[in-house]
Amino acid sequence: MxxxxxxxxxxxxxxxxxxxxxxxxxxxxxxxxxxxxxxxxxxxxxxxxxxxxxxxxxxxxxxxxxxxxxxxxxxxxxxxxxxxxxxxxxxxxxxxxxxxxxxxxxxxxxxxxxxxxxxxxxxxxxxxxxxxxxxxxxxxxxxxxxxxxxxxxxxxxxxxxxxxxxxxxxxxxxxxxxxxxxxxxxxxLDLASHGLSMLIIDTQVHHEHANGEYAKRRAECESAARKLGVPALRDVTDLAAALEQLQGDERKRTMHVVTENHRVEALVGLLRAGAVTEIGALMNASHLSLRDQYEVTSPELDVAVEAAVKGGARGARMTGGGFGGSAIALVPVERLPEVEKTVSDAFAEHGFQAPRFLPATAAPGAHRLA
Incomplete structure (x- = not known):
């Protein structure tokens, strides 16, 4: 070692x-x-x-x-x-x-x-x-x-x-x-038995959350929760009524957080039912919300997600804090080469740096080696 x-x-x-x-x-x-x-x-x-x-x-x-x-x-x-x-x-x-x-x-x-x-x-x-x-x-x-x-x-x-x-x-x-x-x-999360792979698409755009954008989003959420009189946005139960009380960025952030929590629960339900192949639509919806409501994607992330789906992925979304970093795509194993090619071609067409592809499996958490 x-x-x-x-x-x-x-x-x-x-x-x-x-x-x-x-x-x-x-x-x-x-x-x-x-x-x-x-x-x-x-x-x-x-x-x-x-x-x-x-x-x-x-x-x-x-x-x-x-x-x-x-x-x-x-x-x-x-x-x-x-x-x-x-x-x-x-x-x-x-x-x-x-x-x-x-x-x-x-x-x-x-x-x-x-x-x-x-x-x-x-x-x-x-x-x-x-x-x-x-x-x-x-x-x-x-x-x-x-x-x-x-x-x-x-x-x-x-x-x-x-x-x-x-x-x-x-x-x-x-x-x-x-x-x-x-x-x-x-x-x-048994992807292999369903003929699927989770492909990480590293946009090669390095991000630094400490530049203030991450902290700004957090402050917006906390401000929205105070205006709504709830401990946190997780506690919003009537989204339509909540949105009527908010404006601008705080309204958009609230919409994302509330709907994203619902998407997590829905996706867990699909996994527990063994419907792994059906989770792609929720991934797509998550990315659109992060792009339009939370505004933390980047041109490279948006192109990666769009191209991955075009190339045959069942769903794709940015992952992590945003502003760069990686997207993930749920891809039938036989479509991996096509998805990688479609994303690479799209990056070249936009003049972006070539992406890096990392097929990921669900690994163990912290453990002692010696």
């Missing part, structure tokens, strides 16, 4: 624990998590591996195989910059329960694709520290701690979905998560 070899080379001994946590794709339920709604992510085969040995002092020594030749030695948490903030944020949230550590990181989540490498990084480190220090934290507690690290230390106001998916998902399943109660259950 190359992360172990890198750890030994840098720190002179083998790590005491090696944990891996995956990135995620969200099948449906976008921008509903911070509105106390429902989401349905599944873990992807790509993730982050953390090799960790505790230290008696407060020093954190970090290296990443994605930043070769650089070993960071941090005497204080406020010294963290860049990717190191996600690791150090976990230590910050654990407080006096842990001291320092030597940490080596290796990640293979495609950068900028919107597959939540940050949550994978946080959950892998948190899981290793939980294991090494016998903290007894449950997977959901680890997810919440990792989310808090990203919210309070990194400064990104993300919801719980990404970290929960990384910590709780099971192989061959999607995670149906109620983001208010934090109740969850894994729903079988």
């Amino acid at each position: 190359r992360v172990v070899e890198a750890f030994r080379a840098a720190f002179g001994a083998s790590p005491e624990a090696v944990w891996r946590a995956p990135g995620r794709v969200n099948l449906i339920g976008e921008h509903t998590d911070y509105n106390d709604g429902f989401v349905l992510p599944f873990a992807v085969p790509w993730g982050v591996t953390a090799a960790v040995t505790p230290r008696a002092d407060r020093t954190i020594r970090l290296l990443s195989l994605q930043s070769p030749g650089e070993t960071l030695t941090l005497a204080g948490h406020d010294e963290a910059r860049g990717w190191a903030r996600y690791v150090v944020g976990v230590f910050e949230m654990l407080g006096d329960r842990v001291a320092g550590a030597d940490v080596a990181i290796d990640g293979d989540v495609p950068a900028g694709a919107g597959l939540s490498s940050s949550a994978a990084l946080e959950v892998s480190v948190a899981s290793a520290l939980n294991d090494l220090h016998d903290l007894g934290m449950t997977p959901m507690e680890l997810a919440l701690l990792s989310q808090k690290a990203e919210n309070d230390f990194v400064g990104m106001p993300c919801g719980i979905m990404d970290q929960a998916a990384s910590a709780l998902c099971e192989e061959g399943h999607a995670l149906f998560l109620d983001c208010r109660s934090l109740g969850s259950r894994n729903i079988p």
Whole structure:
């Protein structure tokens, strides 16, 4: 394992624990998590591996195989910059329960694709520290701690979905998560037996949520909920009446969140009934709502979705926070080459950078490797 070899080379001994946590794709339920709604992510085969040995002092020594030749030695948490903030944020949230550590990181989540490498990084480190220090934290507690690290230390106001998916998902399943109660259950996602594949279309347009657009959408939703007199938009039961009380962007955001929650529940119902081939229409509707009501797509995402359906996908939608990143398409296996060609041709026609295609399977959540 190359992360172990890198750890030994840098720190002179083998790590005491090696944990891996995956990135995620969200099948449906976008921008509903911070509105106390429902989401349905599944873990992807790509993730982050953390090799960790505790230290008696407060020093954190970090290296990443994605930043070769650089070993960071941090005497204080406020010294963290860049990717190191996600690791150090976990230590910050654990407080006096842990001291320092030597940490080596290796990640293979495609950068900028919107597959939540940050949550994978946080959950892998948190899981290793939980294991090494016998903290007894449950997977959901680890997810919440990792989310808090990203919210309070990194400064990104993300919801719980990404970290929960990384910590709780099971192989061959999607995670149906109620983001208010934090109740969850894994729903079988057996695509192969239906002759289907979930194709990730990486637009190669890198996004940065912290640029303010993500925070702006969240603030709009919170403002709309206050005007409607409900704790969160999840609590809107009469959409028509609610929309009469709102104007402009807040009206559109509310329409998306309420209808998206219904789409999540409908899609879960189809999966539980074994009607996997029928979920495409809900994916299409989700994308149109994200494009027109939530306004978080991009020209590349819209072209990817339209071309995928034209090429034979049963449904497609953007996934993740938006503004770039990836779309997903539900594709009959025999149509994969045609879908990839149609999308590639459409990107070339629009003068976009060539997309990257990643067929995804539902992978396991965080687990110990060594």
